[in-house]
Each structure stands twice: as C-alpha cells, then as structure tokens.
Amino acid sequence: MFNSMSNSDHHLISLIVSSTGKLHLRQIYAFLLRTSLIRNSNVFHHFLSRLALSLVPRDIDYSRRVFSHRSNPSVSHCNTMIRAFSVSQTPGEGFRLFRSLRRKSSLPPNPLSSSFALKCCIKSGDLLGGLQIHGKIVSDGFLSDSLLMTTLMDLYSTCENSTYACKVFDEIPHRDTVSWNVLLSCFLSNKRTRDVLLLFDKMKNEVDGCGKPDAVTCLLALQACASLGALDFGEKVHYFIDENGLGGALNLSNTLVSMYSRCGAMDKAYQVFNRMSEKNVVSWTAMISGLAMNGFGREAIEAFNEMLKFGISPEEQTLTGLLSACSHSGLVDEGTMFFEKMRSGEFKIQPNLHHYGCIVDLLGRARLLDKAYSLITSMEMKPDSTIWRTLLGACRVQGNVELGERVISHLIELKAEEAGDYVLLLNTYSSVGKWEKVTELRSLMKEKKIHTKPGCSAIELQGTVHEFIVDDNSHLRKEKIYKMLAEINQQLKIAGYVADITSELHNLDSEEEKGHALTYHSEKLAIAFGILATPPGTTIRVTKNLRTCVDCHNFAKFVSDVYDRVVIVRDRSRFHHFKGGSCSCNDFW
C-alpha cells in the first residue's frame, strides 16, 4: 500500500510549517480555501497549529475564526485550539470551548484535551472550572494517567489548595521525579517551605520509590532555602548539585547566587557568581539585588555598571534591585540620578510601581516625607497598597503622625488596610507619646476584630530549621531558652541596654491579656536559642517574617557586642548585620 499522503501534501505541509508571519499565513489560508485543500484534515491540522501555536506574535482571534469555520473539527483540531487558548491572554475561553465541545459530543473523551483545558483553568485561576474537569476525568476513567494527574496537582497548587494536591499525588499510580517536583513546587508556593526540604531529603534518600532529585528538584529546594534563610541546607543542596553533575545550568547557578544572598552569605554568592562561565541579565540581577538586600549599595552600583560594560541591558527587576540598593544604603543622590535616567528613557524601561516604591523608600529614609507623598500622588499609575505601606513605614520611623493618618486613609480607601498597617500607626502614636490616640485606635481595632499577624523567626542549626513565634512555648528546649533569655537580659542590662517593650506592639492580643508581663518577640527567642545551641563565636543567622522592631534591633546590637557574636537578621525586606554593637543598616537612629 502506498502512503495515503500524496507528495503534494508533503510540499504543502512543509510550506505551512516553514511559513513566517501573519500575512504569509493569510495568503496560505486564502489559497487553501480557493483550492479546497482546506478540507484535507491533515493539512488543516498543520495550518491551525502553525497559526495558533507558533506564530509570533500570536493572533488568537484569527485562529478562533479559522477554527470556527471548520464544520467537523477532529480531536486534534480541537486540542490544538484549546491548547492555543491555554497560552493566550484569554485562557477562560479555552475552558468554555472544551466544555461546549464536550456537551455537544463533538469531542470524544481524551486525556490531552482535559490536560489543555486544565492548563486554561490554571492560567485563569479558575478552581470551579478545574473541579468540573476533575469530575470529567473521573467519569472518563483517566485517573490512572500520571501526566494528567500531575497537571491536576498543579491546578490545586495554583488555586492554593495544597491539601487537594496532596490527595491527587497520593493516588497517582506511578510517581516519578516530575510528580514529586510538582508537589515540591506546590509546597513552595503555598507557604509549606519546610515540607519542601523534608521532601528533598526523602528524594535524596530514595525513600519508598520516589524519583531521584533532578535539576528542577534542586532549583525548588534552593528557593525554599532562600525563603527560609536556611543556609546550611542550601549548601547541602549545592553539594548535591556538584556531586551529581547537575551544575552548569544557568538557571541553577542563578538560583544559587540568589539563595546565598538571601541567606546573607555574600561571600558564597560572589564565589558562585565569579565561577560562572556564562552570565545573563538574571545572573546580574540576582547579584545586584543580593548586594542591595545586604546593604552593600556601592557594590551593587559597581556591579550594575560592570554589567553595562558587558553590553547587557537591564530589565525591570535589575533596576528594582539597583534602586533598592540606593534606598537601603541611603544613597539618595545616586538613587535619584538613576531614577531620572530611567525617566528620560536611558534604559528603555519606564518606572513601574516597584521602582516608585524604592524611591518613596529612599525619600522616606532621607526624611523627605512630603516629597515622597507628592511623588506618589503624581505617578501616572494608580498607587497600590504596598507603596502607601512603604510611606507609612517611613512615617512610623520618623514619628510623623499627621501624614501617617493621611496614608492610612488612602489604604482604607483602597480597601487594602491590614493589621500590620494599624500596628504601624499605633507605634507612630506611641513613639511620640500620644497615648490617648493609642487607646482610641486599640479599641477601634478590637471593634473591627483586627488580629495582628504573629511575628515568626527562624534559625537553622545543622540543617534543621527551628521556628519561634511571640511568647513561643512550643519548643522542646523552651525552659532552657527562657532561662538563657533571662540571663542575656541581665548581661545586656549591665552593658546599658534598656528594654523598651511599650513602643512596639506586635501582638496586641497577648499584650492586653498579660499587661506588663514579659513578652518576648520571636527574634529574641531565636537569638537566645542561637547563643544557647551554638559554640561561642558562631555567627547567628535569624530570619523573620515581619519588620524588626526598634527594641529587638537594639537588643541584637547589644548581643553582638556583649557576646561577641556576629548576628545576621533577615527581616521582611533586608538584612541587618550586627557586629561589635552596631548594625550595617541605617533604619533606626
């Protein structure tokens, strides 16, 4: 038998596959219509694939029209169209197309169309649509399709339902490295970072037939380390990468640079960075942002200039890193200059909200609060809650009650006010002694049932991350820790430290209940644990979820002097390197 496809089909298809640009494809389409070759299903398939999936820029409207002209689309035609929607700006349409084709029975059950439809729901964050597809998967009998199940996990992960994702994972018949990786990715994006590390260990030890960690696994584990500030574990992953020959990939090296900087280990970050044979914008951005975060503003600017010398153009994130370097290090003139260069189009990138945020922060630290306020009101885009919150933080540091009140009204107007914002205002009041305002705001918060997020600090010892919350009682060695803390307080008092527990009120509920009983912020507990559990002279690294308060900041300064330890605290946005009684930052004065 001859192959049913003729020679001319071959030519036509190769012409379609190699076609470039929209005009070219339109000409081909006209030709196909004129010659009735469009009726050839195979030819149509190739045409639609080219048009809907590989044309740049994509033209989803044209694809949709071409598709709807076909009276009897085959499974592959439908799948191509649904897939095209899944990577378009209107993924919801892909799901609706899938549903209507299935309802009209013009699309027989097949795992691929379900997979593409799921992708559509993932992209549009449509949990309800995804649940409908899940139902179809069950009734179609595709539950044993591992690839489809993996996509389903990703749906639940994106829709912030890690419990469902786990359930699906448990029922996958043959779990391979990718299924495990999706689970890791799920935990990473759903605030279950510690579970990522547990899973990594499990995979490394090949417990109950899980896949062996690959480059993606390491990438995810490194991100988890970065987020937790788990340096020891990060080094372990680094070692694993080298040992298994997974290194060399640009994305892995870039993630390593980022992980080391986000763990406050700039020497290690430099080491990886310098040894990279190839560097792209992402590498430079990671380095610049890392330097910024650690308070090395000058070095960040140097790195930026060097990057330009290599002929690499900055991206939005690069400039965010650069500007935040200037703000964190108080380089007002430099920051302003780079910002002006941006606005004049020198980098071909227009300022976005992040960039404005950095400048607001910069002006705030330079005590130019009014200038910061007028910059926000003059922006071409609508200010978001983060930018107002930045200004509110500056108001708190400088005790500017009047502006603080104005800022919070903006936040309320945006319906974006959070417990932390009220705490900032509260602390602004208390820092200037407006006690009646404090009482007033407190009862308002009680009325509105605003509950503050508890501060949480983590410290890593030999690969294990220990977490503490305010007044934590859960740790195995709590008695020893509290005893240690009492002793530290005594030592610090001798050195001149005065505890200031009234000006910063992170946990209002417990504060009210206990009156003036001793309350311990989580970072103090973590630092005390660090002193207790590590030999003298060891650097203490603490990671905190909120901003460090004035009192804890002061506490850490004294500890670094009295106990002769380097204390590195990573808070919400940056690092504080304490050494010999002082801190690298200029946040508090």
Next chain:
DNA sequence: ATAGGGTTAG
C-alpha cells in the same frame, strides 16, 4: 491519519 501532555532562575 495528522501530532499533541506534567515541574523549572532574578
């Protein structure tokens, strides 16, 4: 018949 699926850097 055609060819088509899962995770992943700053």
